[in-house]
Amino acid sequence: NAKRSGKNCFRFFTQDIADSLKERQQIEKGLKLALSEEHFSLVYMPIFDCRDSTIVAVEALLRCHSPDLKGIGPDRFIPVAEATGLIKDIDLWVINNALKALVSLQSEHGFEGKICINISGVELHNELFPAQVKALLETYKVSPEYIELEVTETAFVAGDTTCMATLEALEALGVSLALDDFGTGYTAFSQLINYPADCLKIDRSFVNDLFSEREARKKMVMVIQNLAKLYGLRVIAEGVETQEQLDYLKQSGCDWAQGYYLSKPLIWNDFIKKLHA
Numbered sequence: 001n002a003k004r005s006g007k008n009c010f011r012f013f014t015q016d017i018a019d020s021l022k023e024r025q026q027i028e029k030g031l032k033l034a035l036s037e038e039h040f041s042l043v044y045m046p047i048f049d050c051r052d053s054t055i056v057a058v059e060a061l062l063r064c065h066s067p068d069l070k071g072i073g074p075d076r077f078i079p080v081a082e083a084t085g086l087i088k089d090i091d092l093w094v095i096n097n098a099l100k101a102l103v104s105l106q107s108e109h110g111f112e113g114k115i116c117i118n119i120s121g122v123e124l125h126n127e128l129f130p131a132q133v134k135a136l137l138e139t140y141k142v143s144p145e146y147i148e149l150e151v152t153e154t155a156f157v158a159g160d161t162t163c164m165a166t167l168e169a170l171e172a173l174g175v176s177l178a179l180d181d182f183g184t185g186y187t188a189f190s191q192l193i194n195y196p197a198d199c200l201k202i203d204r205s206f207v208n209d210l211f212s213e214r215e216a217r218k219k220m221v222m223v224i225q226n227l228a229k230l231y232g233l234r235v236i237a238e239g240v241e242t243q244e245q246l247d248y249l250k251q252s253g254c255d256w257a258q259g260y261y262l263s264k265p266l267i268w269n270d271f272i273k274k275l276h277a
């Protein structure tokens with residue numbers, strides 16, 4: 001809007017900056033409080049096998065209940081956490097609590113699937129991170145085969161040695177790695193072979209547009225599926241909102257799917273109910 005406001009451009013522009021600075025400071029304050037006062041929680045989004053609709057995995061998603069963060073979701077507070085360095089403590093909080101949840105799911109609810117945990121791309125440049133994950137796996141005595149760490153495709157930097165070393169150290173722990181929001185980044189397909197990834201998560205935007213006028217999106221979904229097959233990677237489609245989308249994904253060979261049509265992210269008790277339904 002600043003661009004279109006003519007001679008008052010400067011005033012509006014500085015106002016915008018001031019507003020967003022203020023919002024960032026408020027989010028930062030809220031995140032600090034959340035860490036010290038346990039204002040975080042996880043919600044659980046079931047992931048389904050496309051063939052038989054059983055729950056094969058669950059993605060843990062972060063929520064923050066600080067008064068300063070009312071109505072603000074991870075899409076907005078995670079970038080602030082990354083810019084302020086709070087993300088490292090937050091990622092550890094999430095892994096800690098996701099593993100705790102997994103222990104309960106396995107021992108009390110007969111769950112045999114994976115828990116999928118989002119981690120910030122910042123961790124790929126954090127040399128301490130793999131050892132921290134290892135320590136948490138030992139604390140909770142969970143087998144790494146039940147853990148999938150999701151990193152957005154855009155965080156992968158081909159040829160970055162720290163990034164590759166971290167990924168390899170994580171792979172050596174035995175956890176799986178998923179490339180989240182796949183299709184939105186710039187991964188040269190030829191680079192995929194160098195990533196120790198196990199799974200591609202097709203970004204929601206592609207699934208959303210499957211039956212829109214943007215026919216090219218359909219082709220893109222096919223390309224990603226074929227690419228995954230070629231490299232032996234599992235495919236998860238995210239953002240499935242209609243039966244039509246699910247049918248298309250199923251017949252085009254997608255392995256797993258998640259989305260509002262199948263289930264919204266659920267609080268713990270509701271997820272347990274869903275698991276036993």
Ligand code: C2E
Nearest residue numbers: 061062073074075078094118119120239240241259260261
């Ligand atoms: P993501 O990992 O790609 O997670 C998927 C997001 O899309 C979630 O939003 C989920 O609620 C939403 N979604 C899934 N299916 C549908 C659908 O069918 N329709 C629509 N409209 N939305 C759908 P959420 O929970 O707001 O998370 C947003 C992003 O924030 C995540 O994207 C992830 O990048 C980040 N994030 C979430 N939790 C964590 C966390 O614990 N740690 C870190 N580092 N990042 C997190």
Ligand code: MG
Nearest residue numbers: 059118150180
């Ligand atoms: Mg994710």
Ligand code: MG
Nearest residue numbers: 180181201238
């Ligand atoms: Mg995603």
Ligand code: MG
Nearest residue numbers: 075152180181
């Ligand atoms: Mg995302």
